[in-house]
Amino acid sequence: MHSYTAEPLSRFDIRKIVKAFRELLGVKYESYIDVVTLLDILGKKLKNFSYEVVANNTLPKKVFATTDVQTGKIKIKEHIFNKACDGNGFARYCIAHEIGHYILLVLCGFGLAKADNSIKIPKFRDPEWQAECFAGEFLMGYDAVKNYSVNELVTKCCVTKKAAIYQYNMFRK
Numbered sequence: 001m002h003s004y005t006a007e008p009l010s011r012f013d014i015r016k017i018v019k020a021f022r023e024l025l026g027v028k029y030e031s032y033i034d035v036v037t038l039l040d041i042l043g044k045k046l047k048n049f050s051y052e053v054v055a056n057n058t059l060p061k062k063v064f065a066t067t068d069v070q071t072g073k074i075k076i077k078e079h080i081f082n083k084a085c086d087g088n089g090f091a092r093y094c095i096a097h098e099i100g101h102y103i104l105l106v107l108c109g110f111g112l113a114k115a116d117n118s119i120k121i122p123k124f125r126d127p128e129w130q131a132e133c134f135a136g137e138f139l140m141g142y143d144a145v146k147n148y149s150v151n152e153l154v155t156k157c158c159v160t161k162k163a164a165i166y167q168y169n170m171f172r173k
């Protein structure tokens, strides 16, 4: 989606959306979010959401998962899905990233527009930055874990150390 620009959303905007989403799911104060089970819950609750685990060779090498904003369908490579089931932080983040695309672009309906490739997209208008931001904020919910140490974030939220350090710093901005 690199050639698209999205309606502007700051981290603070995304944190508010995550808060509402977590409340809706009844997990406002949960430090651990089971993203794999959540895929099934969303599939049951929302008409326009679906996901499919696909063979590793059906998506390009560097793509782990995709979200089709027209159909609301998330495709996840089999090895990523399996790793997420085993609690792998990177794979869990990939799935949360795609859920972010779905929530922001499909459910909330923030618009996308074709970008002029000669102009650098500011990060708050970049749908990839927005989905990354969503993933961090969602897996490490502000109300639940804002006072956690980096190590607590890693073990209790089940994220990578890199993601934990990044979010730890974002909580203190």
Ligand SMILES: [Zn+2]
Pocket: 001, 097, 101, 127, 128, 131
């Ligand atoms: Zn993405």
